[in-house]
Amino acid sequence: MIRSIPTLDALLQRHAEAFGPNRRAYTNHVYRVINIAALLLPPDAGALEKLAIAGAFHDIGVWADKTFDYLAPSEQRAMVYLDEIGRPEWKQDVGAMVRWHHKITSVPGDENPISEAFRKADWIDVLHGAITCGIPRVKLRKIWSAFPNAGFHLLLVKLSGKQLLTKPWNPMPILRW
Numbered sequence: 001m002i003r004s005i006p007t008l009d010a011l012l013q014r015h016a017e018a019f020g021p022n023r024r025a026y027t028n029h030v031y032r033v034i035n036i037a038a039l040l041l042p043p044d045a046g047a048l049e050k051l052a053i054a055g056a057f058h059d060i061g062v063w064a065d066k067t068f069d070y071l072a073p074s075e076q077r078a079m080v081y082l083d084e085i086g087r088p089e090w091k092q093d094v095g096a097m098v099r100w101h102h103k104i105t106s107v108p109g110d111e112n113p114i115s116e117a118f119r120k121a122d123w124i125d126v127l128h129g130a131i132t133c134g135i136p137r138v139k140l141r142k143i144w145s146a147f148p149n150a151g152f153h154l155l156l157v158k159l160s161g162k163q164l165l166t167k168p169w170n171p172m173p174i175l176r177w
Contacts, residue, residue, distance in 0.1 A: 001146055002035050007049055011056035011081070018063040025155055026063075028147035029125060030055040035143045036121035037114075039135050047114055050090055053078060054097035054118055068159055069170075074098050128153065 012019070012027050019026055034051045041047055057078035061070025064077065075098040082091050096115035100107045107116040120133045129140050164171045 001142065002031070002038060002048070003146065005034070005048065005052045008034070008052035008056050011053070015056075015060060015064060018060070020063070022063065022151075022155055025150040025152040026059065028150050029152045030058075031147045032125045032143050033058075033118065033121045035147075036124050036135065036140070037117045039139060040117035040120055040133065041114060050093050050097070050114060051118065053081065053090070054094045054101075057081065057094075058098045058101050058118075058122070062159065068162070068167075071099060071102065126153075126156065 008030065012023065012030070016023055034048075034055050037051055038048070057074050059070060059074060060077055061067055061073035065073040067073060075095050078094050078098050079091055082088060082094060093112065093114050096107065096112050097118040100115050101119050101122045103119055107119055124131060124133060124135065124140065128144075129137060132140065160172070
């Protein structure tokens, strides 16, 4: 069980004000996604750092940019951060994780298994195990127990409802086929 990643913790702290009262809900969601993705990937310390960065930024546009159409702003923030830390070579992997994490079908191409693992992990968490992608439910329950929901799914319902009421012609701008 991955309980602490310094890079992730620092990024979440850096944006704590933007998250406001939703910080714990988002933090726990990110740790659940990373733990699930780690079960879908071979062990790799570099992958864990990439997962941490993508995890921190994947939904950040909801709060930092105050939009439900947050994929592009979230990806842009991740790219700026990678430039800040001198890791431009990670842009393809981290960018793909953020860009495709709401894709309903598989990530294009086979060359990016980390983004496919991240996509599956996010869907597993958002759907609270309605799909498991082969991960035993006992392992998922341990992750959910370690990182409680803290209102995350209620937040998703509220954000989706607000989007539906304010932009009924575009109720789910974050979904990709």
